[in-house]
Amino acid sequence: DQQVKQNSPSLSVQEGRISILNCDYTNSMFDYFLWYKKYPAEGPTFLISISSIKDKNEDGRFTVFLNKSAKHLSLHIVPSQPGDSAVYFCAASPDTGTASKLTFGTGTRLQVTL
């Protein structure tokens, strides 16, 4: 049973436009959510996180939104750049701020075109 779902395997966006990546979860015990970015032949790298006590967190071009009632989070990238082309994983943890025992989604491959 997939507790964290990323229903879009791929997404293509033009440079300069907004990229919106979505993630849904089913386990109400999840309290802390993270987004990781992964380039080919490299390990995932941390991008941004959000605690369940917030509904929005921003870091530069990246913003994560959390809708607890819908068990849904999204990552917005504005403006999108070619270097953003990568696979993006959302992850969830039951332990606020500790990033322990993460459950990952299946990933969304983002391609930013010129």
Added chain:
Amino acid sequence: NAGVTQTPKFQVLKTGQSMTLQCAQDMNHNSMYWYRQDPGMGLRLIYYSASEGTTDKGEVPNGYNVSRLNKREFSLRLESAAPSQTSVYFCASSDFSVTDTQYFGPGTRLTVL
């Protein structure tokens, strides 16, 4: 400061062979993790070590063993490799007292024939 390192980068095994994947971190983190990544499956937790001297099973532990050798090193052993263990393996580390995320190594690509 190398972060999390993994060896080897690539490995090809025959069914039934054994091998150990090595992982080391130089960030003085307490917790370490082993994941496998398969197409369409995301990353799945195999084993983790919350602190030196402790290990616990994750989501997919069957066919694997781990050793937390010291605070820096966490190894993953396949005693009798099977084709179903063909995957990319990632090691990660974290420490909630200093960071709210896990740091990942570059991965080991393992093929079992």
